[in-house]
Amino acid sequence: MATLTEAPPPLSPAAPEKKPPRKRGRFTPYWLLLPGILWLLVFFALPMIYQASTSVQTGSLETGYKVTWHFATYWDALSEYWPQFLRSILYAGAATILCLVLGYPLAYLIAFRAGRWRNLIMILVIAPFFTSFLIRTLAWKTILADGGPVVGALNTLHVLDVTDWLGWTAGDRVLATPLAVVCGLTYNFLPFMILPLYTSLERIDGRLHEAAGDLYAKPVTTFRKVTFPLSMPGVVSGTLLTFIPAAGDYVNAELLGSTDTRMIGNVIQTQFLRILDYPTAAALSFILMAAILLMVTFYIRKSGTEDLV
Amino acid sequence: MALVNWLKRHFVVIAGLLTLGYLLLPNIVVTVFSFNKPKGRFNYQWQQFSTDAWKDPCGVADMCGSLSISLQIAFWATVGATVLGSMIAFALVRYRFRARGTVNSLIFLPMAMPEVVMAASLLTLFLNLGAQLGFWTILIAHIMFCLSFVVVAVKARVMSMDPRLEEAARDLYASPVQTFLRVTLPIAAPGIAAGAMLSFALSFDDFIITNFNAGSTVTFPMFVWGSAQRGTPVQINVIGTAMFLVAVLLVLASMVVSNRRNRQKA
Numbered sequence: 148m149a150t151l152t153e154a155p156p157p158l159s160p161a162a163p164e165k166k167p168p169r170k171r172g173r174f175t176p177y178w179l180l181l182p183g184i185l186w187l188l189v190f191f192a193l194p195m196i197y198q199a200s201t202s203v204q205t206g207s208l209e210t211g212y213k214v215t216w217h218f219a220t221y222w223d224a225l226s227e228y229w230p231q232f233l234r235s236i237l238y239a240g241a242a243t244i245l246c247l248v249l250g251y252p253l254a255y256l257i258a259f260r261a262g263r264w265r266n267l268i269m270i271l272v273i274a275p276f277f278t279s280f281l282i283r284t285l286a287w288k289t290i291l292a293d294g295g296p297v298v299g300a301l302n303t304l305h306v307l308d309v310t311d312w313l314g315w316t317a318g319d320r321v322l323a324t325p326l327a328v329v330c331g332l333t334y335n336f337l338p339f340m341i342l343p344l345y346t347s348l349e350r351i352d353g354r355l356h357e358a359a360g361d362l363y364a365k366p367v368t369t370f371r372k373v374t375f376p377l378s379m380p381g382v383v384s385g386t387l388l389t390f391i392p393a394a395g396d397y398v399n400a401e402l403l404g405s406t407d408t409r410m411i412g413n414v415i416q417t418q419f420l421r422i423l424d425y426p427t428a429a430a431l432s433f434i435l436m437a438a439i440l441l442m443v444t445f446y447i448r449k450s451g452t453e454d455l456v
Numbered sequence: 457m458a459l460v461n462w463l464k465r466h467f468v469v470i471a472g473l474l475t476l477g478y479l480l481l482p483n484i485v486v487t488v489f490s491f492n493k494p495k496g497r498f499n500y501q502w503q504q505f506s507t508d509a510w511k512d513p514c515g516v517a518d519m520c521g522s523l524s525i526s527l528q529i530a531f532w533a534t535v536g537a538t539v540l541g542s543m544i545a546f547a548l549v550r551y552r553f554r555a556r557g558t559v560n561s562l563i564f565l566p567m568a569m570p571e572v573v574m575a576a577s578l579l580t581l582f583l584n585l586g587a588q589l590g591f592w593t594i595l596i597a598h599i600m601f602c603l604s605f606v607v608v609a610v611k612a613r614v615m616s617m618d619p620r621l622e623e624a625a626r627d628l629y630a631s632p633v634q635t636f637l638r639v640t641l642p643i644a645a646p647g648i649a650a651g652a653m654l655s656f657a658l659s660f661d662d663f664i665i666t667n668f669n670a671g672s673t674v675t676f677p678m679f680v681w682g683s684a685q686r687g688t689p690v691q692i693n694v695i696g697t698a699m700f701l702v703a704v705l706l707v708l709a710s711m712v713v714s715n716r717r718n719r720q721k722a
């Protein structure tokens with residue numbers, strides 16, 4: 148230490164006392180931001196404006212569309228497709244809850260119990276991200292196939308009787324029913340739940356658990372009063388990361404469902420790419436966006452983690 | 457009673473492993489069915505063991521072409537998003553300026569938007585501009601949605617970085633360029649690498665946004681989507697299995713590297 152404190156004076160007498168004033172520093176952040184922000188403005192924000200204008204246009208593909216401030220499109224779209232909207236919210240909600248219930252133990256396991264297996268389990272959670280999710284979703288067709296082992300087992304256990312009565316499945320089938328779609332959604336977005344949960348669980352000091360145990364808290368009580376509240380940021384961001392994409396998804400409903408399980412994403416996709424009714428499609432897409440933003444804002448307020456984002 | 461107690465004690469482990477099984481079940485099925493010899497067009501039922509598909513992975517018309525398009529798009533999207541995103545991340549962490557809040561929300565919004573909404577709005581832009589849908593529109597879209605994820609990954613890393621390291625470099629008469637190249641960049645590298653990896657995975661796997669903005673260009677996910685209606689060739693399972701193995705190896709390798717670095721530091 149002595150050598151450091153008794154360091155000789157700066158070699159060059161002209162060496163400035165303070166940090167050199169950065170002349171161009173004032174504009175550096177703007178130069179750094181410019182290309183990326185421009186990209187987002189042109190290809191993210193501007194398209195939203197175009198879509199807003201499309202949603203109030205009337206006309207046809209042959210004669211061309213014109214802005215006529217025809218807001219009735221919103222009303223028509225909503226009154227015609229509210230079942231699909233409702234279904235999207237229900238399916239996405241169910242998938243989110245299932246993801247939380249299924250994902251929490253695994254995140255907990257990785258954070259506190261995995262020991263030297265931690266890295267391996269982590270890899271197995273992340274690796275599916277890098278394999279095509281469409282291929283994996285198609286695999287569910289094989290897993291849930293009529294007369295397959297899974298359906299057979301559920302049938303023997305009389306689970307299908309119950310789900311049939313609830314309207315989640317139809318007779319001996321699981322494929323092409325709401326259950327299959329929710330199962331696919333849960334599967335697809337599970338890693339988006341596990342990773343934030345793991346991140347927030349990992350930050351918890353293990354000594355808190357010991358302290359709770361020393362104070363005679365049962366494991367369940369420790370979980371309810373210590374672990375779960377401390378993992379709330381993970382729960383909130385996990386549910387958002389699951390619910391939002393699930394509500395707009397149309398892949399699972401298309402591959403694993405039937406015409407009775409169409410979600411709003413399917414409607415938007417068909418209107419845009421097959422029927423080419425752009426105003427209706429744009430209006431639907433805006434209603435979906437508004438509904439999700441409203442729900443998310445409400446949820447974040449309610450869960451009291453506004454500083455999350 | 458003993459069994460009940462054992463189950464109670466190990467509840468978390470059992471439930472966690474069951475979830476892991478749920479997560480990996482499709483991968484197992486994909487792997488097993490890559491060795492199938494299906495009778496009809498659809499590879500949904502087990503018929504007979506065969507390694508035909510593994511011997512001839514490109515034996516299906518157009519599949520490997522779509523794979524190569526996807527790889528090219530993923531590569532350029534990763535380059536674009538990583539460069540633009542890292543620049544934004546540095547600006548956000550290192551500088552205080554007006555409009556910081558606005559920039560932050562502009563970064564956050566694409567991640568909080570259902571993909572179908574982004575996809576549809578981008579299509580209305582391209583239609584209005586009369587742009588030819590294809591490789592370039594897909595690339596533009598992919599850079600757009602990967603950007604935010606890079607910003608988040610790099611930001612997290614740069615934020616945890618000690619600014620005194622850069623001050624020290626400056627005190628030792630390093631030029632700003634030298635400081636950046638020799639000090640800042642190496643420290644930020646893991647964050648940038650994480651962002652790049654995420655971009656590559658997101659772009660390579662994206663279906664919804666590509667579906668809207670691809671025109672007649674067929675990426676690999678689009679090929680899989682189309683084959684779900686026409687009949688899925690076994691080769692798709694081969695590619696799926698290979699991708700899973702490559703991913704596991706890549707992640708494994710990156711973990712080994714970062715572990716060794718950490719040990720060197722300690």
